[in-house]
Amino acid sequence: MTHTARRIGRSLALVLPVVLVLSGTLAVTMVPWADNTPSQILTASAENVSVPAKPLAPHEVLRDKLLGELQQGREPGVVLTHLQQEVDKRPSTLAAHCVGIARALGEAAVKAYGPTRAQSYARPVCDTAYATGVAAAS
Template sequence: MGRTLALVLPVVLVLSGTLAVTRVSWSGNDSSTSALAASSEDVSRRAPSRTPQDVLRDRLLVELQEKSPGVALTHLQEAVNDRPSLGRHCASIARALGRAAVRAYGPVRAQSFARPVCDTSFASGVAARQT
């Protein structure tokens, strides 16, 4: 009888401990769904795709920091020439470049990079950042 109890007792304790751990709400909320089910739902959602103009703007902002606003403006003009559908976003991208140029170079030096890309949107971005 003692040997049987010595063999059965650890098995019962392991099983009851395992069941107790699976019933604990590890996520911190009192919902009846398990934490594993909640996390698998989060993983199955796709990240929102980025628009071409967002990708271009982010690339040009990095280029402005690493090279110069002049290089970024040249590449903006080339991108709009290559993909005319980006033309309607050109002004907002140029204004964002102007604001970033003021942060990186100061208002006077940033204005020196201005050129007629997308009308004068870069200059208006510089001017807007000054006020």
């Protein structure tokens, strides 16, 4: 009987955070400050081979910074908090990229902590993108 209860408890500990995040955030389909214009498609051309590369976009800089924090051993929960703070500071610039960044953090967290521990840090930052990244990397 104790073994069965423990097994149920473990299952709930893994599934419940994902269910809570999904149920609490599925109503949000679009944020009003997000840029809804399609992204420019960049193509390679022989004409501009010698042109220096453009600097990274703000969302790429943030993604690299947060991934670096994870690689340095910072807990995914702290890194997700930093992501949320940065998106709150600059929503017009970063909100449209929040999902991609959170998904990348989830995938990196699985590599650093394993799927079970990485999932334990899931929270509703950028909808369920972090949990999706963990699931994709598992």
